[in-house]
Amino acid sequence: MKEQKKKLKLKVSAISQGTVIDHIPSENLFDVISILELDKTPNMITFGANLDSDKLVNKAIIKVSNQFFENDEINKIALIAPHAKLNIIKDYEVVEKKVVEIPDQVVGIVKCFNPKCITNAEPITTSFSVISKSPVALKCKYCEKITNESQMVIK
Ligand code: CTP
Ligand code: ZN
Missing domain, CATH: 3.30.70.140 (Aspartate carbamoyltransferase regulatory subunit, N-terminal domain)
Incomplete structure (x- = not known):
């Protein structure tokens, strides 16, 4: 073995x-x-x-x-x-x-879960503050909506 x-x-x-x-x-x-x-x-x-x-x-x-x-x-x-x-x-x-350690800010990488968020309509780099690391929860700096771990999609 x-x-x-x-x-x-x-x-x-x-x-x-x-x-x-x-x-x-x-x-x-x-x-x-x-x-x-x-x-x-x-x-x-x-x-x-x-x-x-x-x-x-x-x-x-x-x-x-x-x-x-x-x-x-x-x-x-x-x-x-x-x-x-x-x-x-x-x-x-x-x-x-x-x-690796989850940082306090996430720039780019993931999409905002809010379909109405400006980052989903225009070519803007997403930006989130990490409000929870386990499970992951990200607060969008543009629309303030939360994207949680199960909703995370890579941009
Ligand atoms: N490695 C490498 N080239 C080297 C030395 C190591 O590519 N000159 C790779 C090994 O193939 C392994 C990794 O680096 O994938 C870690 O090596 P090592 O600590 O020796 O392996 P493990 O003890 O199995 O590590 P862990 O338990 O942390 O996975
Ligand atoms: Zn947003």
């Missing part, structure tokens, strides 16, 4: 320097890539989806070589990958592990 697990891990090769973002729900992999602007990075990225995990039935992993993220950047993915774990890799070794 242990050998089998090791083989699974090796499906996406190890990196020498950079960041490994593990335990992403597979269905949100491409949203995470877009939120972190990895579609624009010049650095090498490798990723895998639908991998087995003890915690998630379907997890995805992203490995970004030679790139390290600020906490406020990485916390942007907390809404869609709340259990994501970051591993900072230097000389092939994991030198630090970080978890």
